[in-house]
Amino acid sequence: MxxxxxxxxxxxxxxxxxxxxxxxxxxxxxxxxxxxxxxxxxxxxxxxxxxxxxxxxxxxxxxxxxxxxxxxxxxxxxxxEPPPAPVGPPSEDVVVLVRAMRELPEAHRRALALHYLLDRSIAEIATETGSSLGTVKSWLSRGRTALAAVLSSEEGVRRVH
CATH class of the missing domain: 1.10.1740 (Rna Polymerase Sigma Factor; Chain: A)
Structure with missing residues (x-):
């Protein structure tokens, strides 16, 4: 065979x-x-x-x-091996920030996360997203503005309670 x-x-x-x-x-x-x-x-x-x-x-x-x-x-x-040290819960500020980020459009949220959490430059974000530099700058600007508005309204809600 x-x-x-x-x-x-x-x-x-x-x-x-x-x-x-x-x-x-x-x-x-x-x-x-x-x-x-x-x-x-x-x-x-x-x-x-x-x-x-x-x-x-x-x-x-x-x-x-x-x-x-x-x-x-x-x-x-x-x-x-010893077990890894337990990771503590996120701080209240992190919880508030994540909640506020959820209110933003996906493109703004992604640009802000890449820029501020992963230290990516505007050029790197443009390459990764397939967008122009101007578009990324716009997303960051609009995202910061919207994030500030959401966070200030969150602060107002926390003061009332």
Missing amino acids: DFDGFYRDTSRRLLRYAYGLTGDPGEAQDLVQEAYARAWQRWRKVSAYEDPEAWLRLVVNRLSTDRWRRIGVRRARAAA
Whole structure:
């Protein structure tokens, strides 16, 4: 039997088998691809076996076992490290600012976030958004004006309560 015929006859079964071992369709495809690559490299020898498909299943088993071993090592390493320090809740100012930003048009909100939170220049924002420099400047100007209005009305609401 030639390799192409062998592949056509066995690939679906082997993929189902690998999926049963891993529970992950993407991982199963990777294992099967690697197993067939190894079979193709050794096809003269593998094709002479009484059951070449059994050899493929053995390769998939070993690759799957190696995968689980790597996952176990990563878990053990992660368990040995101290947990990250808890992150505190956002301050009241941050909550108010985010609430106010939600009131702005998306383009203004995006420009303000890129400029003030990520320190992007006007030219970088223009490139990222596919807009002109003048448009970005307009978004920033209008966004700051609208943000100031929303925040001042928020301040008035907080004073009343």
